[in-house]
Amino acid sequence: xxxxxxxxxxxxxxxxxxxxxxxxxxxxxxxxxxxxxxxxxxxxxxxxxxxxxxxxxxxxxxxxxxxxxxxxxxxxxxxxxxxxxxxxxxxxxxxxxxxxxxxxxxxxxxxxxxxxxxxxxxxxxxxxxxxxxxxxxxxxxxxxxxxxxxxxxxxxxxxxxxxxxxxxxxxxxxxxxxxxxxxxxxxxxxxxxxxxxxxxxxxxxxxxxxxxxxxxxxxxxxxxxxxxxxxxxxxxxxxxxxxxxxxxxxxxxxxxxxxxxxxxxxxxxxxxxxxxxxxxxxxxxxxxxxxxxxxxxxxxxxxxxxxxxxxxxxxxxxxxx
Amino acid sequence: xxxxxxxxxxxxxxxxxxxxxxxxxxxxxxxxxxxxxxxxxxxxxxxxxxxxxxxxxxxxxxxxxxxxxxxxxxxxxxxxxxxxxxxxxxxxxxxxxxxxxxxxxxxxxxxxxxxxxxxxxxxxxxxxxxxxxxxxxxxxxxxxxxxxxxxxxxxxxxxxxxxxxxxxxxxxxxxxxxxxxxxxxxxxxxxxxxxxxxxxxxxxxxxxxxxxxxxxxxxxxxxxxxxxxxxxxxxxxxxxxxxxxxxxxxxxxxxxxxxxxxxxxxxxxxxxxxxxxxxxxxxxxxxxxxxxxxxxxxxxxxxxxxxxxxxxxxxxxxxxxxxxxxxxxxxxxxxxxxxxxxxxxxxxxxxxxxxxxxxxxxxxxxxxxxxxxxxxx
Amino acid sequence: xxxxxxxxxxxxxxxxxxxxxxxxxxxxxxxxxxxxxxxxxxxxxxxxxxxxxxxxxxxxxxxxxxxxxxxxxxxxxxxxxxxxxxxxxxxxxxxxxxxxxxxxxxxxxxxxxxxxxxxxxxxxxxxxxxxxxxxxxxxxxxxxxxxxxxxxxxxxxxxxxxxxxxxxxxxxxxxxxxxxxxxxxxxxxxxxxxxxxxxxxxxxxxxxxxxxxxxxxxxxxxxxxxxxxxxxxxxxxxxxxxxxxxxxxxxxxxxxxxxxxx
Numbered sequence: 001x002x003x004x005x006x007x008x009x010x011x012x013x014x015x016x017x018x019x020x021x022x023x024x025x026x027x028x029x030x031x032x033x034x035x036x037x038x039x040x041x042x043x044x045x046x047x048x049x050x051x052x053x054x055x056x057x058x059x060x061x062x063x064x065x066x067x068x069x070x071x072x073x074x075x076x077x078x079x080x081x082x083x084x085x086x087x088x089x090x091x092x093x094x095x096x097x098x099x100x101x102x103x104x105x106x107x108x109x110x111x112x113x114x115x116x117x118x119x120x121x122x123x124x125x126x127x128x129x130x131x132x133x134x135x136x137x138x139x140x141x142x143x144x145x146x147x148x149x150x151x152x153x154x155x156x157x158x159x160x161x162x163x164x165x166x167x168x169x170x171x172x173x174x175x176x177x178x179x180x181x182x183x184x185x186x187x188x189x190x191x192x193x194x195x196x197x198x199x200x201x202x203x204x205x206x207x208x209x210x211x212x213x214x215x216x217x218x219x220x221x222x223x224x225x226x227x228x229x230x231x232x233x234x235x236x237x238x239x240x241x242x243x244x245x246x247x248x249x250x251x252x253x254x255x256x257x258x259x260x261x262x263x264x265x266x267x268x269x270x271x272x273x274x275x276x277x278x279x280x281x282x283x284x285x286x287x288x289x290x291x292x293x294x295x296x297x298x299x300x301x302x303x304x305x306x307x308x309x310x311x312x313x314x315x316x317x318x319x320x321x
Numbered sequence: 322x323x324x325x326x327x328x329x330x331x332x333x334x335x336x337x338x339x340x341x342x343x344x345x346x347x348x349x350x351x352x353x354x355x356x357x358x359x360x361x362x363x364x365x366x367x368x369x370x371x372x373x374x375x376x377x378x379x380x381x382x383x384x385x386x387x388x389x390x391x392x393x394x395x396x397x398x399x400x401x402x403x404x405x406x407x408x409x410x411x412x413x414x415x416x417x418x419x420x421x422x423x424x425x426x427x428x429x430x431x432x433x434x435x436x437x438x439x440x441x442x443x444x445x446x447x448x449x450x451x452x453x454x455x456x457x458x459x460x461x462x463x464x465x466x467x468x469x470x471x472x473x474x475x476x477x478x479x480x481x482x483x484x485x486x487x488x489x490x491x492x493x494x495x496x497x498x499x500x501x502x503x504x505x506x507x508x509x510x511x512x513x514x515x516x517x518x519x520x521x522x523x524x525x526x527x528x529x530x531x532x533x534x535x536x537x538x539x540x541x542x543x544x545x546x547x548x549x550x551x552x553x554x555x556x557x558x559x560x561x562x563x564x565x566x567x568x569x570x571x572x573x574x575x576x577x578x579x580x581x582x583x584x585x586x587x588x589x590x591x592x593x594x595x596x597x598x599x600x601x602x603x604x605x606x607x608x609x610x611x612x613x614x615x616x617x618x619x620x621x622x623x624x625x626x627x628x629x630x631x632x633x634x635x636x637x638x639x640x641x642x643x644x645x646x647x648x649x650x651x652x653x654x655x656x657x658x659x660x661x662x663x664x665x666x667x668x669x670x671x672x673x674x675x676x677x678x679x680x681x682x683x684x685x686x687x688x689x690x691x692x693x694x695x696x697x698x
Numbered sequence: 699x700x701x702x703x704x705x706x707x708x709x710x711x712x713x714x715x716x717x718x719x720x721x722x723x724x725x726x727x728x729x730x731x732x733x734x735x736x737x738x739x740x741x742x743x744x745x746x747x748x749x750x751x752x753x754x755x756x757x758x759x760x761x762x763x764x765x766x767x768x769x770x771x772x773x774x775x776x777x778x779x780x781x782x783x784x785x786x787x788x789x790x791x792x793x794x795x796x797x798x799x800x801x802x803x804x805x806x807x808x809x810x811x812x813x814x815x816x817x818x819x820x821x822x823x824x825x826x827x828x829x830x831x832x833x834x835x836x837x838x839x840x841x842x843x844x845x846x847x848x849x850x851x852x853x854x855x856x857x858x859x860x861x862x863x864x865x866x867x868x869x870x871x872x873x874x875x876x877x878x879x880x881x882x883x884x885x886x887x888x889x890x891x892x893x894x895x896x897x898x899x900x901x902x903x904x905x906x907x908x909x910x911x912x913x914x915x916x917x918x919x920x921x922x923x924x925x926x927x928x929x930x931x932x933x934x935x936x937x938x939x940x941x942x943x944x945x946x947x948x949x950x951x952x953x954x955x956x957x958x959x960x
Contacts, residue, residue, distance in 0.1 A: 163719075199717075
């Protein structure tokens with residue numbers, strides 16, 4: 001609205017302040033609508049102010065990212081080819097994509113479900129407010145506690161000499177490593193990733209849970225619905241877009257994770273980020289163009305995830321204002 | 322026995338007692354408003370009827386049935402909330418059908434009932450819309466239809482209009498009343514807006530501090546407030562302190578001037594009273610130097626003061642007149658044919674004896690002011 | 699409404715165990731540096747190691763540069779957009795959130811391919827590392843700054859300041875930045891916490907940073923890594939705890955949502 005007034009006063013009617021037009025009021029009520037900016041020459045000068053940021057983003061983000069896309073369609077000589085992408089479907093590469101997806105999906109689900117339940121407990125589950133404050137703060141920390149230190153922590157917990165491994169052995173005579181479990185393989189990686197996935201889920205989903213109006217529950221009760229009917233017909237459907245969006249974010253978060261896997265397995269697990277890392281370090285694969293294709297595949301997975309995520313976000317933000 | 326009966330309801334949250342032994346009888350088909358400032362217990366009372374809160378003691382009966390053991394989803398009462406509370410994942414039609422689906426009604430029956438409800442609120446073409454595509458007023462109409470669809474025993478509305486724009490508020494309030502009359506449904510309406518309560522209700526219960534201070538028809542509440550609180554809560558009011566001069570003739574003294582209440586008064590001479598005068602009941606007789614100094618009843622009955630301000634409120638002109646240490650508001654119609662005295666002139670305010678509202682000075686002026694502020698917020 | 703509180707307690711406890719068991723185990727492990735007794739020997743060893751100080755110092759330096767460059771790039775741009783080119787907001791939103799779609803591993807790959815040959819052979823300079831760190835900090839810095847800007851009426855403030863005769867300089871330094879203090883501090887701490895322990899970019903761009911140092915220790919030592927993990931956790935906790943404290947006291951809604959850098 002400020003922009004409108006500025007325009008109407010600033011131009012040809014100095015001193016006369018008309019009440020804002022009715023559509024300006026509606027626009028205000030509907031949230032941030034398109035703002036009116038003085039047209040013409042001024043605009044292009046204003047855009048110039050964004051140049052430093054745009055240049056930086058272009059040089060260090062967009063250019064590198066697009067070099068991957070371009071590179072994956074080129075052979076070593078620089079001419080166009082689809083061979084690199086075809087190589088993605090080689091069994092070994094396909095396998096590593098599948099493993100990565102499996103790890104990402106499992107950690108997203110595991111972390112997502114646990115995170116959702118904990119977020120429910122601290123937001124509308126009737127726990128004291130101090131616990132909520134503590135848990136949100138802690139989640140801020142734990143979601144960023146990843147990479148090398150996290151790997152160390154899980155080695156100290158679930159490694160062959162780890163605290164829990166030894167505890168299970170001495171208390172119950174249970175040999176964790178006899179079950180086929182290995183910290184440096186699928187389940188180990190999954191449990192480790194889940195450590196930062198749970199708090200991330202809490203951080204993302206808690207606002208959505210807080211956005212659930214208690215009146216929805218009361219309205220459904222006064223219309224005769226039981227608690228179960230409320231959750232199946234209103235509660236869960238309303239939350240679903242937010243939950244799915246969060247799960248996708250968690251999936252992408254695990255899919256691109258390199259540091260934790262690298263520190264935990266020393267680069268010995270067959271997941272895509274590790275393969276790309278090895279490709280960059282130039283010590284495993286002999287086909288440099290394959291690196292492009294691997295990275296391109298990951299860019300596609302991430303882009304699709306993000307698009308899906310923002311679409312779901314749009315739905316849920318419409319519902320839960 | 323009344324259709325809806327509240328007996329000696331007490332509700333405490335921990336140490337804080339919000340409702341303090343409230344009793345209320347509502348007849349079938351009646352529209353009763355609970356009116357009061359924030360914290361007076363009106364919403365809590367409504368929520369106890371709905372079953373969202375359980376009273377600490379006392380009984381609630383509807384149609385003879387004692388409700389304390391009945392969970393909210395078995396009470397068959399329609400509820401409308403301040404923030405609409407439409408289910409965002411369902412269309413308008415699905416929202417209205419919700420209660421019927423839960424009750425296990427047949428599809429065809431549900432569909433015809435939904436259509437009927439949509440007609441009732443004049444929103445037939447909106448059945449497929451989602452709540453976020455509707456304006457606030459439309460959402461609240463849908464919420465009303467949703468509550469009425471289950472043919473509830475009574476309709477409970479919790480400040481249903483306070484989130485809406487002033488214009489829509491007035492329009493929707495008339496619509497609610499029209500629908501309520503047509504269906505003849507017993508309705509409890511919670512509001513803090515006195516104009517709303519007066520215009521819509523069969524009876525208004527003015528609540529204060531967990532109790533009903535006065536209950537009666539809107540005219541009764543407005544014209545014959547039982548207490549100083551009710552008098553000041555309802556409408557704009559000039560509150561002055563007066564001294565009873567002669568109970569027999571009904572004459573009282575205000576700021577050294579004597580006026581008559583025109584009736585026998587209770588109390589003894591010299592007693593302090595609280596005198597309330599509605600701005601619209603006072604008439605401006607013109608400058609003191611002018612000819613007229615006689616009010617409508619024939620006998621001169623006026624207060625003299627100095628005109629200090631004139632405010633145009635649209636169809637009404639509000640004049641501020643200083644009488645001693647009081648400043649009285651006087652409302653006059655904005656009649657283009659008449660002029661007003663200039664600022665600083667001495668004027669006479671004609672006071673019809675019927676307009677004299679006298680109450681015991683039961684509340685200290687400061688307490689009253691605080692409560693008024695609370696009501697305004 | 700208290701019918702299912704015990705379930706809440708159950709989920710809360712499960713979370714607590716998942717979060718604190720590894721920390722406890724790590725702490726216990728870190729105390730076993732000397733055979734038979736619990737001691738802080740592992741911590742002493744870490745501090746005695748000159749490489750520790752060197753790599754940590756290097757990472758701290760990189761982190762501070764990242765904060766500096768990141769803030770200089772984002773803060774004026776965000777303010778400028780809000781005041782002068784609101785149309786650019788959507789583009790800015792997308793660009794600052796893009797690092798979520800381009801994980802560090804991809805970024806490292808792209809940077810190496812783009813800048814390893816002339817005329818832009820930047821890979822051998824620390825500038826490229828700082829630039830990459832700035833990119834991965836975009837979302838964090840932008841979110842803090844954006845929520846800070848949204849909690850004040852920037853347009854109103856700037857119009858008021860200008861009507862009182864303030865120029866762009868005094869508007870920025872005397873009006874906007876002081877009001878953004880909390881947001882800037884949380885952006886700073888979050889960036890520090892993320893960059894100091896960062897591994898992927900440092901390892902792939904081959905810099906002797908703290909992250910690679912920790913990874914190396916993990917391969918060669920037993921107890922020192924645990925001590926490092928505890929210290930690193932303490933660092934993150936300190937930084938983010940401080941942010942929460944700041945934002946909460948400022949009654950701001952900005953939170954340290956984190957994703958990435960793993």
